[in-house]
Amino acid sequence: MRSNKKAVVVGANGIIGGNLIAHLVELGDWDIVGLSRSGGYSKGRLKHIVVDLLDAADAKAKLASLTDVTHIFYAAYQDRPSWAELVAPNLAMLVNVVNAIEPIAPNLEHISLMQGYKVYGAHLGPFKTPARETDANHMPPEFNIDQQDFLEALQKGKAWTWSALRPSVVIGFALGNPMNLASVIAVYASMSKELGIPLRFPGKPGAYNSLLEMTDAGLLARATIFIATNPQCGNQAFNINNGDLFRWSELWPKIAEYFRLDVAPPLPMSLNVIMADKEKLWDRMVKKHSLLPTPYSDVSAWGFGDFVFGWDYDFFADGTKLRRAGFHDYIDTEAMFLRVFDDLKTRKIIP
Known part of the structure; x- marks a missing residue:
C-alpha cells in the first residue's frame, strides 16, 4: 500500500540531505524528490531533479509537476566569502523553491528549515552556553534568521507548519x-x-x-522526520545534538x-x-x-x-526541548x- 507522503529534499547531495534521503528510503513509505545542481541516481520511489534554485524561473519550471508534495526539507547552502554575502543567495534559494511549490501543492503539511548555531552567533565568537531556542537574535547579517522570518510570515493563515532545526557540526x-x-x-x-x-x-x-x-547525520535525519510528522512540533525551532x-x-x-x-x-x-x-x-x-x-x-x-x-x-546548546517533545535518540x-x-x-x- 502506497502512502501519500511525498518529500522534497533540497540540497540532496550534502551530508544532511544525503543522509536524510537515505533515511526516507529506509522508512519505505515516502516518495522522495531530491533537488540539487548536479543531480543524482533515481531508483524506485526516489528521483532527482537538476535545478538552479538561484534562478526563480528555472525553479518554477523544473518544479511545476510537484503538486502532490506534502513535506519540503530544506538543507541547501551556498558558500560566500563574507557573512553579508551569504544572505542574498541563501535566502533566494529558499524563497524560490518555496514559491515554486507552496502555491501548487494543496496537501503541503510541513516545511523543514535546516539552520545551525549561527542563529546564536556561534560563528562570531564566545556565545551564551548552553544556547537555547528562546535566546534573542544577534546583530545581522544572518541568513538563517532571514530564512526563518520568511517562512514565519508566509505561514500565517496557512494549514501547513514550519520548523527550524539547529544542529551542531554535522558528522x-x-x-x-x-x-x-x-x-x-x-x-x-x-x-x-x-x-x-x-x-x-x-x-x-x-x-x-x-x-x-556534535550532531550525527543519522540522528539528525531521524529527528528531522520526527519533527516534521508530529503536529506538536509545528512552528517551532529545535536544537539537535548527540546528547554528550x-x-x-x-x-x-x-x-x-x-x-x-x-x-x-x-x-x-x-x-x-x-x-x-x-x-x-x-x-x-x-x-x-x-x-x-x-x-x-x-x-x-x-x-x-x-x-x-x-x-x-x-x-554547545541545550537539546532538551526536542527530548521533551518525545524524541529520545542519542549518539x-x-x-x-x-x-x-x-x-x-x-x-x-x-x-
Whole structure:
C-alpha cells in the first residue's frame, strides 16, 4: 500500500540531505524528490531533479509537476566569502523553491528549515552556553534568521507548519562538501601517517580544551522526520545534538590511536595553508593504497577545519526541548567519529 507522503529534499547531495534521503528510503513509505545542481541516481520511489534554485524561473519550471508534495526539507547552502554575502543567495534559494511549490501543492503539511548555531552567533565568537531556542537574535547579517522570518510570515493563515532545526557540526559521509569535518580529520590523519609524523591538533591553543558537541547525520535525519510528522512540533525551532559533550584534548588521542599514530603537542597552523601543496601526496596515496580515485578537492575542506578548530570557546546548546517533545535518540560522539572513519575506509576513500 502506497502512502501519500511525498518529500522534497533540497540540497540532496550534502551530508544532511544525503543522509536524510537515505533515511526516507529506509522508512519505505515516502516518495522522495531530491533537488540539487548536479543531480543524482533515481531508483524506485526516489528521483532527482537538476535545478538552479538561484534562478526563480528555472525553479518554477523544473518544479511545476510537484503538486502532490506534502513535506519540503530544506538543507541547501551556498558558500560566500563574507557573512553579508551569504544572505542574498541563501535566502533566494529558499524563497524560490518555496514559491515554486507552496502555491501548487494543496496537501503541503510541513516545511523543514535546516539552520545551525549561527542563529546564536556561534560563528562570531564566545556565545551564551548552553544556547537555547528562546535566546534573542544577534546583530545581522544572518541568513538563517532571514530564512526563518520568511517562512514565519508566509505561514500565517496557512494549514501547513514550519520548523527550524539547529544542529551542531554535522558528522557523516559526503564528498565534495564544504562542511565535512570527519573527512578533514581522516585525510589529515592519513597524510600524517603517510609522512611518518605524529598527529598534532592544528587549532588555536584554547580550542583544545573547549567544551564541544556534535550532531550525527543519522540522528539528525531521524529527528528531522520526527519533527516534521508530529503536529506538536509545528512552528517551532529545535536544537539537535548527540546528547554528550567532549573536549578535543580527550578525543584527539583516541583519534590518533584509531589511525595508529603517536600524538604530539598541539601546534597552531592553518590547514588551508599547510595542506595547500599536498595534492601530489594525495595522488600518490590513492595509487599506492588502491583508493577510490577521488580528486583532492573533494576529499577535504581545510577551511572548514580551520573554522571548527578555531573555536577557543565553549560550543554547545541545550537539546532538551526536542527530548521533551518525545524524541529520545542519542549518539556517543567518540563512537560516531570512529564509525565514520570505518565507513571512509570501507568506501576506499582513505587507506
